[in-house]
Amino acid sequence: MSFDITVSGAAAEAVDRIVPQLVSDLVASRITAQDPSLWGAAAEDEASKRLGWTEAVVVSEGLVGDIIALRDHLRSVGVNHIVLGGMGGSSLAPEVITRTAGVPLTVLDATDPSQVLSALRDRLATTAVVISSKSGSTVETDSQKRVYEKAFRDAGIDPTDRIVIVTDPGSPLDQAARADGYRVFNADPAVGGRYSALTAFGLVPSGLAGVDIAALLDEASSVAGRLAVDRPDNPGLILGAAMAGTRPLRDKLAIVPDGTYIVGFADWAEQLIAESTGKEGRGVLPVVLGKDSPEVSLGLPDVQIVRLVESARETEEVIEGEIEISGTLGAQLLVWEYAVVIAGRLLGINPFDQPDVESAKIATRGLLDDRPEPTAPVFSEGTIEVRGTADVVAGEQTLDAVIDRLLASVPENGYISIQAYLDRHAHPRLERLRDRIAARTKRPVTFGWGPRFLHSTGQFHKGGPAVGVFLQLVGTASEDLEIPERPFTFGQLIQAQAAGDASVLAEHGRPVLTLTLGEPVADVPRLLETISQ
Structure with a gap:
């Protein structure tokens, strides 16, 4: 079988309750037939232009x-x-x-x-x-x-x-x-x-x-027939119901690779889920984890664990409350696309638009056009400059204090987003911050390299539930690069992208702490030590 899914706990209850109705409503066959009415009248125009992926294999x-x-x-x-x-x-x-x-x-x-x-x-x-x-x-x-x-x-x-x-x-x-x-x-x-x-x-x-790539398309083709039929064993219906149908909604979907041969699948799924569902104050936040990440064992009531495994196991072997998925890459890509648009229907949102992605782009363009002087830091500690929203930085004078304040502002059902506007190949150690903050706060933590996450989880940050707090890490270029026939450099572009997104987050009332690392090579280990204390 090219794709298998096993559900348990709250996810299994959601599947038992929701999938029969999805079958009765002919949701699977209507998606395959590119019926744009599935997501309501407000979404119909957009949906009518965005369902071609159902026949992408052919x-x-x-x-x-x-x-x-x-x-x-x-x-x-x-x-x-x-x-x-x-x-x-x-x-x-x-x-x-x-x-x-x-x-x-x-x-x-x-x-x-x-x-x-x-x-x-x-x-x-x-x-x-x-x-x-x-x-x-x-x-x-x-x-x-x-x-x-x-x-x-x-x-x-x-x-x-x-x-x-x-x-x-x-x-x-x-x-x-x-x-x-x-x-x-x-x-x-x-x-x-x-x-x-x-x-x-x-x-x-x-x-x-x-x-x-012909083999990849064959993998997707092998599951396409199962996805198109209105049956209770349709894997797209099962995953969509498990993702968005739990009561109360487990709105953080933790994706854990555990034996799968697929490398980096959660990073792709992260954009698909976050940008499709994070809007109108609703959504499912994908959280990319490792097997040993703190969230896996914390038993958080708003976190649904999805484990990507090598091959299907018997239901009684699945960890209670988790979803287990196995399958080839081509099949996984197509199943998750079906599941996410089904999740959008269950959440009552349009899974094809991204209204809040544009806001950060507009703010960036404005900063590139005007190029105002950088905002003065509230204070500096060593080579790290500190800026942020008043609820995080006002009255503070130490790095420890502003980090404590940011993390203390995470609501009971909230999450922390780390956003690193740095060279991801030069500073891989920064990703260790994710697990350290999760262990400290006992809340889900996402990590994104800027500006790539702006085209992914950036939609959820502004359009999803207002329960996120944001840690921006911005570098200073030791060597800049001109962009031919453009009035700005790459260094100016990435600075504008970080500042533009921070301003939009602040306008949405989200707590933001921006740390500008003057010497990233030295500042990264220092930051890791500070977070761990």
């Missing part, structure tokens, strides 16, 4: 030959290193697909100048770059395209030989790229970014990197 089969032919051509001229410039749905699916296949792919979903420079300086002579943007106007991918064009030209390489474009037909990027002579792959415009794993956005970079 549509995408026609892309495989062209992708493989281009891969073979690139290899024949000595190109053996693929870089992906993309954000959100354009980067997260290819990352899990290639990591699971054990195929190298440099994912550049960043604006940190040191991370961009590291990518630019890595094997440029044998590199091809996939620039991937659904809208064709994403500031991060536009900036990445510009610096790679310049780097190739400076090296005497024609950029049109090395840059491949993936975008929606008719987008600004599609029009400009075709006019300039670039190779363009168009994706289905009836598929939203976070549902695009099995479209050109997931397949082009993965296939060029060397993944067997």
